[in-house]
Amino acid sequence: MSVYLVAAYAVFWALTSIFILSLWARQRRIERDIEALKQHLERGSPKNA
Amino acid sequence: MSTSNVPDSTQDFDFLGLLLAGTSGILIIVALGMAFLYAPRELTMGDVQRIFYFHVASAWVGFFGFFITFLAGIAYLIGGRRSWDILGLSSVEVGLQFITMTVVTGMLWAKPVWGTYWSWEPRLTISAVQLLIYVAYSMLRASITSPERQARFSAVYGIVAFVTVPLSWFAIRWWRTIHPDILTGGEAMAITPRMVQTLVASIAAFTVLYGTLLRQRMRLERASDALTRLRLKMERRSLLSS
Numbered sequence: 001m002s003v004y005l006v007a008a009y010a011v012f013w014a015l016t017s018i019f020i021l022s023l024w025a026r027q028r029r030i031e032r033d034i035e036a037l038k039q040h041l042e043r044g045s046p047k048n049a
Numbered sequence: 050m051s052t053s054n055v056p057d058s059t060q061d062f063d064f065l066g067l068l069l070a071g072t073s074g075i076l077i078i079v080a081l082g083m084a085f086l087y088a089p090r091e092l093t094m095g096d097v098q099r100i101f102y103f104h105v106a107s108a109w110v111g112f113f114g115f116f117i118t119f120l121a122g123i124a125y126l127i128g129g130r131r132s133w134d135i136l137g138l139s140s141v142e143v144g145l146q147f148i149t150m151t152v153v154t155g156m157l158w159a160k161p162v163w164g165t166y167w168s169w170e171p172r173l174t175i176s177a178v179q180l181l182i183y184v185a186y187s188m189l190r191a192s193i194t195s196p197e198r199q200a201r202f203s204a205v206y207g208i209v210a211f212v213t214v215p216l217s218w219f220a221i222r223w224w225r226t227i228h229p230d231i232l233t234g235g236e237a238m239a240i241t242p243r244m245v246q247t248l249v250a251s252i253a254a255f256t257v258l259y260g261t262l263l264r265q266r267m268r269l270e271r272a273s274d275a276l277t278r279l280r281l282k283m284e285r286r287s288l289l290s291s
Contacts, residue, residue, distance in 0.1 A: 008100040008157040009081075012107070012150055016258070019146050023265050030272045037279040044286065 063268070069261040076254035080106075080247070088247040100158040106251035107150040110259045112214045114144025115183070117263075119211035122204035131274070134200035137207050138190065139266035143259055145183050152176055163227065171220040172228040179213035186210060 084102040091098035121137035124130075155173070156166040167173065186206050193199040221230045240248075 002095065002097045002161060004157045004161050005097050005099055008154040009103065011153045011157070012103050015146060015150050015153075019143075019262065020265075023262070023269055027265075027269050027272060030269070030276050034272065034276050034279060037276070037283060041279070041282065041286070 066261070066264055066268070069257065069264060073254065073258040073261045076250070076257050080251040080254040083247040083250050088244050089241055091244075094162055097158060097161050100154050102247050102251040103255075104151060104154040104158060105248060106255040107147040107154065109252050110255040111144045111148035111151055112218070113256065114140045114147060114259060114263075115207075115211055115214050118144065118207040119214075122207035125200060125204040126208075131200070134203060135267050135270045136263075137203055139263055139270060141183055141186055141207065142266055143262045145180070145187070146262070147255070147259065148176070148180055148183070152180060168227060170226045170228060171224040172217065172226055175213060175217045175220050179210075179217060182210050182213055 080102065084099050088099065088102065090096060117140040118137040121133045121140065125133035125137065155176075159168070160166050186203065189206070190199055190203050193202055220226065221228045
């Protein structure tokens with residue numbers, strides 16, 4: 001089997017995996033920030049004061 | 050101050066997203082199986098021709114992604130809704146991923162067939178320019194601070210940049226070029242029914258994969274909006290208490 005054929009399909013898997021991982025990492029970071037801010041706001045809310 | 054009005058969509062169980070991801074996974078495996086086991090070996094190029102199935106499918110999805118951005122740009126300019134901006138931005142990012150794949154797989158096909166990775170012929174030149182134009186979209190967008198101006202600029206840019214799609218499509222029909230015209234090339238470029246079926250399966254698989262990635266990218270942007278709203282709320286509260 002041609003090395004170029006293997007490389008082309010490897011490129012597909014590599015680029016797709018990198019993109020999915022980058023989406024997942026960004027989503028995780030945002031969710032963490034949202035959670036931290038929510039907790040901060042709730043701690044400082046009048047009913048908790 | 051309550052945070053109950055902050056959307057929690059980022060943590061909801063996304064059944065549709067999971068269904069789309071599973072379907073695209075299965076379709077990609079089917080398309081791979083067809084490309085390697087079902088489609089016949091091409092007589093002139095041999096096995097390296099099998100690159101063609103994912104190369105054409107990724108080009109189609111890339112063009113489709115830019116078309117969605119074009120439509121979202123028009124819709125934003127008419128209605129001014131943030132959701133159109135999110136759709137346009139997300140579609141560019143996913144489209145870029147597929148166009149990059151097209152260019153790289155094309156280069157890997159060209160080396161054994163043409164004897165060189167790259168040739169400055171019309172189709173390849175337009176593809177390179179197109180890639181740069183859409184990379185610039187993301188960079189320029191990020192450089193604008195006002196959200197409204199950012200969305201308006203992106204809408205107009207997405208509409209104008211779309212001209213590269215028909216240009217790329219017609220490049221191999223209008224100008225003398227060494228790039229093969231498989232789809233409308235006539236008998237000289239005839240492909241067998243099994244090859245056509247494999248190509249159709251690959252295009253279907255890539256289109257569903259595009260939908261899956263687009264949906265996730267849009268969810269990310271909405272989550273980012275929710276975070277911005279929370280930050281604004283924090284800032285307002287700090288100002289009130291000071």
